[in-house]
Structure formats: C-alpha cells, structure tokens
Amino acid sequence: MVLRDNIKVIAPNCKGNMPWQQPFGNELIWRYAGNPIVDRNPTPSIARVFNSGVLPYEDGFIGVFRADHKDIIPDLHLGRSLDGIHWEIEGSPIVFVDKAGKPIKSDYAYDPRLVKIDDTYFVIWCTEFYGPTLGLASTTDFKTFVRLSNPFFPFNRNGVLFPRKIDGAYLLFSRPSDNGHTPFGDIFLSRSYDLEFWGQHEMVMRAGGNWWQSLKIGAGSVPIETDKGWLMFYHGVTLTANGKVYSIGASLHELHNPAKVLLRSRDYILTPELPYETIGFVPNVCFPCASLCDKEGRICIYYGGADTTLNICFTTVQKIYDYLLNNSYVF
Numbered sequence: 001m002v003l004r005d006n007i008k009v010i011a012p013n014c015k016g017n018m019p020w021q022q023p024f025g026n027e028l029i030w031r032y033a034g035n036p037i038v039d040r041n042p043t044p045s046i047a048r049v050f051n052s053g054v055l056p057y058e059d060g061f062i063g064v065f066r067a068d069h070k071d072i073i074p075d076l077h078l079g080r081s082l083d084g085i086h087w088e089i090e091g092s093p094i095v096f097v098d099k100a101g102k103p104i105k106s107d108y109a110y111d112p113r114l115v116k117i118d119d120t121y122f123v124i125w126c127t128e129f130y131g132p133t134l135g136l137a138s139t140t141d142f143k144t145f146v147r148l149s150n151p152f153f154p155f156n157r158n159g160v161l162f163p164r165k166i167d168g169a170y171l172l173f174s175r176p177s178d179n180g181h182t183p184f185g186d187i188f189l190s191r192s193y194d195l196e197f198w199g200q201h202e203m204v205m206r207a208g209g210n211w212w213q214s215l216k217i218g219a220g221s222v223p224i225e226t227d228k229g230w231l232m233f234y235h236g237v238t239l240t241a242n243g244k245v246y247s248i249g250a251s252l253h254e255l256h257n258p259a260k261v262l263l264r265s266r267d268y269i270l271t272p273e274l275p276y277e278t279i280g281f282v283p284n285v286c287f288p289c290a291s292l293c294d295k296e297g298r299i300c301i302y303y304g305g306a307d308t309t310l311n312i313c314f315t316t317v318q319k320i321y322d323y324l325l326n327n328s329y330v331f
C-alpha cells in the first residue's frame with residue numbers, strides 16, 4: 001500500500017520568484033538542465049565555488065559562497081543574483097569584524113550556511129580554532145558581518161541554525177568531528193539563549209544502517225518548517241575502495257523538539273551520477289548547504305558537485321514527504 005498524506009509549508013523562506021524547472025516525468029528529485037550554475041574559475045582569484053548558502057534578499061537572491069582560491073585555501077565570498085541561478089560573486093572575501101569593529105583574520109573558512117532569524121541574517125561555517133570548528137556571524141545589511149568570539153569548541157563541522165527560536169532558544173544541528181577528514185560522525189542538536197553559550201545537547205541521528213550513510217552524516221540545508229515537522233536535506237557518506245562518496249538524503253524532525261526524527265530516507269535521494277558530480281577536485285560528492293522553498297512547497301536545493309561546482313536540483317515538499325512515508329528507516 002502506498003501511503004499519502006497532505007503536507008503544508010508553514011514558513012516558506014522564498015516569497016517571490018524562485019529558481020524552478022518542471023520535472024521531466026515522475027521524478028522525486030531532478031537536476032537543473034543548466035548545471036553547473038557556477039563553474040570553475042568564476043573570478044580571477046577563485047578556482048572553485050561549491051558548498052554555499054543562499055537566501056532571497058531584496059529583489060533577488062544573496063549568497064555566501066565557499067570559494068577555494070588558487071592557493072587551494074577556502075574562504076567565504078558574497079554574491080548576488082536576480083534569479084538565483086546567474087551569480088555575480090565578489091572577487092574579495094567577506095571581512096568579518098568583532099563586536100568592536102576590528103577585523104578578525106582566520107586561516108580558512110568553508111561550507112557556509114545562511115539563515116534569517118527575525119530580522120537578522122546569520123552565517124555559520126567551518127573555520128579554525130585549534131582545529132576545525134564553527135564560526136558564527138550576523139549581519140543585517142550584508143556589508144558589516146559581526147563575528148561572535150569562538151562560541152564552539154573544536155572539533156565540529158556542518159553547523160546548521162534553525163530559522164526560528166523554539167521556547168526562547170536558538171537551535172543548532174552540528175556534527176562533532178576530528179582534526180582531519182573525519183571517518184565518523186553523527187548529528188547532534190544544541191540550544192542557546194544568546195548564541196554564545198550552547199548546551200542542552202541531544203543526539204539526533206547516527207550514521208549507520210544503510211551503506212550510503214554508513215560512515216558519517218552531516219546536517220545540510222536549513223530545515224523547512226511544515227505542519228508535519230522540520231524537513232531537512234543532509235549528506236551521508238560511504239567509504240569505497242576508491243574513497244568516500246557523498247550522497248543526499250532527507251529527514252523529517254518533530255516540530256517542537258527537532259532532536260526527534262520522525263522519518264529518514266532509507267535510500268539516498270540524490271547521488272553523484274553526472275560528470276559535474278563524479279569528476280572534479282574531490283570526485284563523487286553531492287553536498288547540500290541550502291534550500292529555497294515557496295508556499296506551494298516547491299524546493300530548490302543548492303549543492304556542491306565534486307568540490308568543484310555549484311549546482312541546483314528541484315523537488316517538492318509533498319514528493320519528499322510521500323517518499324519518506326514509504327521509504328523511511330529510523331535507527
């Protein structure tokens with residue numbers, strides 16, 4: 001028996017036009033025919049743009065991009081777009097300042113997620129503090145980015161903030177890790193009342209079970225609020241004789257306490273298949289860091305391909321929910 005139930009988006013993050021392409025057939029998820037939307041060497045200083053955060057802003061879209069420079073060191077660059085597909089990316093990195101306005105220099109910065117909470121935009125990314133950990137900064141105008149002073153210990157990656165507080169607390173998914181290319185990793189939830197002090201940690205999801213997500217998992221895009229729970233796209237990693245393979249899965253989390261997983265995809269929903277996913281600086285990587293969703297439930301996911309390109313694919317909240325109802329595996 002095929003289970004179906006209607007699902008409604010409570011808080012779309014995209015109100016106007018959004019990047020969209022009709023499905024070719026009955027697909028659960030389908031790639032944009034014009035991928036990659038950001039290809040190699042987009043500016044003279046940048047070699048590759050991939051895992052990046054995107055949101056609607058003013059009359060178009062704004063993005064905080066992971067940009068690996070020609071010395072291979074990653075940094076974060078701002079970009080703007082009218083349609084969410086064609087991007088103007090700034091040639092110089094974002095300058096983060098402390099609360100006194102003094103620029104903060106960091107060795108590297110990568111995998112940003114961008115979220116709007118009330119009237120403030122937050123960027124959370126992976127950076128250096130005696131090892132890889134999370135950097136956190138806020139902006140209201142995308143000109144001044146004020147960075148908090150080391151709110152997290154090393155080692156931690158894949159930080160994703162929720163788009164609203166619950167019971168007065170900011171919520172964060174993150175993935176405790178190690179100093180290298182971590183061969184393990186589960187998703188945890190943490191809470192904070194001021195963004196500086198984090199606690200009340202809970203385990204959310206463990207790697208394991210299905211082979212595609214057996215080595216490690218990490219939160220991906222900012223969760224989408226629906227009447228059935230928070231819908232999130234995450235990455236799952238398997239280890240092969242040829243190295244790691246990063247695929248995309250989906251999960252649904254309880255509205256009041258997202259540490260509770262209601263549904264989680266048994267199979268991947270997208271895995272490296274096309275050349276811009278299978279060939280590149282790191283082959284076989286699909287890595288989601290952002291998703292746009294409108295009130296009709298249309299979704300556009302932004303994902304890095306092979307640590308080399310930025311791509312988009314599409315689905316709908318209803319399709320993912322129906323899929324999860326029939327293909328879930330919580331362990």
Ligand code: BMA
Nearest residue numbers: 051110111181282285287307
């Ligand atoms: C992870 C992160 C991602 C990257 C992936 C594949 O550990 O570094 O930025 O896309 O590895 O190389």
